[in-house]
Amino acid sequence: MSTRNETGQRDPAACACLNLRKTARVVTQAYDAHLRPTGLRATQFSLLATLAPRQPVGVTQLAEKLVMDRTTLTRNLRPLEKRGLIRMAAGADSRVHEISLTEEGRAALQAAIPYWENAQNSIAERLAEPRLDRLLTDLAAAREVFRPGYRHG
Amino acid sequence: MSTRNETGQRDPAACACLNLRKTARVVTQAYDAHLRPTGLRATQFSLLATLAPRQPVGVTQLAEKLVMDRTTLTRNLRPLEKRGLIRMAAGADSRVHEISLTEEGRAALQAAIPYWENAQNSIAERLAEPRLDRLLTDLAAAREVFRPGYRHG
DNA sequence: GCAATATAAGTGTATATACACCTTAAGACA
DNA sequence: TGTCTTAAGGTGTATATACACTTATATTGC
Numbered sequence: 001m002s003t004r005n006e007t008g009q010r011d012p013a014a015c016a017c018l019n020l021r022k023t024a025r026v027v028t029q030a031y032d033a034h035l036r037p038t039g040l041r042a043t044q045f046s047l048l049a050t051l052a053p054r055q056p057v058g059v060t061q062l063a064e065k066l067v068m069d070r071t072t073l074t075r076n077l078r079p080l081e082k083r084g085l086i087r088m089a090a091g092a093d094s095r096v097h098e099i100s101l102t103e104e105g106r107a108a109l110q111a112a113i114p115y116w117e118n119a120q121n122s123i124a125e126r127l128a129e130p131r132l133d134r135l136l137t138d139l140a141a142a143r144e145v146f147r148p149g150y151r152h153g
Numbered sequence: 154m155s156t157r158n159e160t161g162q163r164d165p166a167a168c169a170c171l172n173l174r175k176t177a178r179v180v181t182q183a184y185d186a187h188l189r190p191t192g193l194r195a196t197q198f199s200l201l202a203t204l205a206p207r208q209p210v211g212v213t214q215l216a217e218k219l220v221m222d223r224t225t226l227t228r229n230l231r232p233l234e235k236r237g238l239i240r241m242a243a244g245a246d247s248r249v250h251e252i253s254l255t256e257e258g259r260a261a262l263q264a265a266i267p268y269w270e271n272a273q274n275s276i277a278e279r280l281a282e283p284r285l286d287r288l289l290t291d292l293a294a295a296r297e298v299f300r301p302g303y304r305h306g
Numbered sequence: 307g308c309a310a311t312a313t314a315a316g317t318g319t320a321t322a323t324a325c326a327c328c329t330t331a332a333g334a335c336a
Numbered sequence: 337t338g339t340c341t342t343a344a345g346g347t348g349t350a351t352a353t354a355c356a357c358t359t360a361t362a363t364t365g366c
Contacts, residue, residue: 010269010270010273010274012198012199012202012203012266012269013202013203014273014289015184015195015198015199015202015269015273016180016184016273016276016277016285016288016289017177017180017181017183017184017195017199017272018195018199018203019289019292019293020173020176020177020180020181020292021177021181021195021196021199021352022219022220022221022292022296023173023292023293023295023296024170024173024174024177025220025221025222025353025354026220026295026296026299026300027169027170027173027295027296027299028170028173028174028353028354029299029353029354030170030299031168031169031170032354032355041321041322042168042170042171042174043174043321043322044321045165045168046165046168046170046171046174049165049166049168050165050166050171058344058345059344059345059346060343060344060345066175067175067178067179068175068178068322068323068324069178069323069324069325070324070344070345070346071323071324071325071345071346071347072322072323072324074345074346074347075321075322075323075324076321076322076323078321079320079321093331093332093343093344094330094331094332095330095331095332095343095344095345096343096344096345097344097345097346113165116163116165116168117163119170120163120167120168120169121163122298123169123295123298123299124169126298127291127294127295127298131291131294132169134287134291135169135288135291135292135295136167136169136172138280138284138287138288138291139172139173139175139176139288140172140176141280141284142176142179142180142276142280142288143175143176143179143180145275145276145279145280146179146180146182146183146276147179174322178323178324181323181324182323182324185324185325194351194352196351196352197351211314211315212314212315212316213313213314213315221352221353221354222353222354222355223314223315223316223354224315224316224317224353224354224355225352225353225354227315227316227317228351228352228353228354229351229352229353231351232350232351246313246314246361246362247314247360247361247362248313248314248315248360248361248362249313249314249315250314250315250316
């Protein structure tokens with residue numbers, strides 16, 4: 001795959017954005033399928049896993065960690081709160097809405113981890129592990145291009 | 154970035170799905186910003202660019218090319234049809250809804266190409282071009298893991 | 307020719323995404 | 337202390353995504 005076509009022009013089929021989105025669709029569907037028995041979507045699993053070691057944490061701070069728009073996170077929290085997996089409470093600074101896992105949330109996350117590991121194994125093994133590491137590193141570099149200075153994993 | 158943490162366990166922070174989605178968010182926002190003056194989103198630009206050399210084409214066939222769920226494409230076609238950039242017509246097989254660019258659609262795509270090139274250049278140059286090529290190749294390999302046999306760019 | 311099957315596409319519903327805008331609370335400072 | 341600015345968060349609106357289900361048409365086998 002080259003970013004230029006036969007005549008040296010940029011080729012829209014080699015669009016970095018399109019290729020990222022296509023891959024994100026395929027991989028998300030696969031992770032969602034693995035996680036189906038847990039009742040969590042891949043996005044929700046990642047949200048809970050990112051939240052777990054940081055609780056309690058405010059909306060803006062968690063959104064930054066997830067490289068997600070703050071208002072997107074607000075909306076993504078809704079179904080998890082409705083299902084009782086997370087809880088929101090006012091912080092010392094009453095503007096901050098602190099997010100925490102509930103007991104159910106901790107249990108759901110723990111229960112989901114083996115299913116997530118199966119999904120991660122399926123790509124790690126079939127892509128050959130060094131190549132997955134390289135892909136993750138290159139993805140972080142791509143984020144760095146547009147968000148310089150942030151600590152991209 | 155390693156897919157395992159210090160104790161050899163899988164690390165959810167190294168989730169392939171999460172990292173793909175984070176990067177897709179960042180890169181999509183950047184492409185959307187570049188394309189803003191054209192009135193097209195990155196997804197819409199890619200849809201038109203993928204459609205252009207294949208018209209007329211049915212919904213299922215175009216969805217496959219975009220590695221997109223068929224019903225997602227149906228929904229994504231709506232705003233483009235409403236704005237008169239594409240047209241849908243019954244094919245010889247009356248089950249097939251053939252999609253084509255309108256004259257306005259062709260013009261909008263042509264007008265948007267320089268803006269898309271600016272976006273693509275910004276990542277190609279700052280990521281160092283060989284690395285972008287490698288990333289695109291690795292992304293195609295990742296799709297191949299979950300969709301074997303498909304001609305991933 | 308007709309019943310069974312396969313193919314193409316849309317709808318209902320729910321989550322995911324983010325920009326523009328608004329509200330509220332905290333901090334700064336004359 | 338009262339105003340100005342900044343920070344945290346939500347809402348309105350629109351697009352993006354996909355599973356389960358449904359409808360309509362074509363094809364196949366007899």
